[in-house]
Amino acid sequence: MNILQILLIAQVILIHIYIVLLEMVWWTSKRGMKAFGLKDLHFANETKVMAANQGLYNGFLAAGLFWSVLITKTDVALFFLACVTVAGIYGAYSTQKIKILYIQTIPALLAVISLLFL
Secondary structure, X not given: OOHHHHHHHHHHHHHHHHHHHHHHOOOOOHXXXXXXXXXXXXXXXXXXXXXXXXXXXXXXXXHHXXXXXXXXXXXXXXHHHHHHHHHHHHHHHHHOOXXXXXXXXXXXXXXXXXXXXX
């Protein structure tokens, strides 16, 4: 892996660490509620366990990408980036929020492109 590829993967890792914090730590805070468009604190409290579960999965994606950089295995990075891409596409489709494509999918696709073509 070259430095550009590592930087693009690192960007995806950092995005997912932030998502982990939003879903596992800040879900019921103003920051978390704003990020996910939650208007009702009662609803946020009712769903915080579900959100923490989602956060855990995002943590696994970040950990897998970090591991791929440590062991410098392009195929491992491609697998986890594909998972991020599919999750981003499904998230945008299922929530009708196009910003997920920009925040999650596009950075992952840029990293995939760099790994395949650089």
